[in-house]
Amino acid sequence: MAIQNLVLIDTCISVPFFNRPHSAEKRAVDALLDDDRAALLGPIVTEVLIGFRRDEQADWVASVLRGLHFLEPTWLEWRAAAQLGRRLMSRGQALPLSDLVIAAVAMSRSLAVYTSDPHFDQISELLRHSS
């Protein structure tokens, strides 16, 4: 598996994936899971698990999410996230830390991001995965 083929699945995609079994997002993530191309970062895991109110459901979801690629940001990627945040802030655009890290890791490793979060529209150089 070439690391470039991985796709970072953003939190916003998890909502239709879990809640709407017939959605386009579910079909797209299924294809990525079948091909073992789905990847996560720590902040995404946390955001997804916050979305489950019952501990036993969150624990079960956490267990199965271990089947995806888990990427650890490097020191340079955290720095790149800060640099991106400063650049956007200077244009009057603020992004949450989780989105900055996702974008920095994706751009540093030439990965696509699967997201519907409009925050990412502010980063024109980001590679996006489409369903």
Place this chain on the structure above:
Amino acid sequence: MPTIVDLTEQELAELKALTKQADITAAVRSAMTEYLRHARRMQLKALSGQVEMDNNWQSLEAVELRKADGDSKSGAH
């Protein structure tokens, strides 16, 4: 925890070739790890429609951005 598994020479040879591991222990461990990852992904697919995820990611992000904006205006560290 140690365990004993009876495998044929052909199974071992295939396992080493497919996992690209020269060592038998590493080959078995690699195969097991890959199987667990695969099984978890298939279970994740089956979870859709069985659990309900709150659509709260936007409000969480909005809280973070409002907090950051407030801190920067007040000069807080």
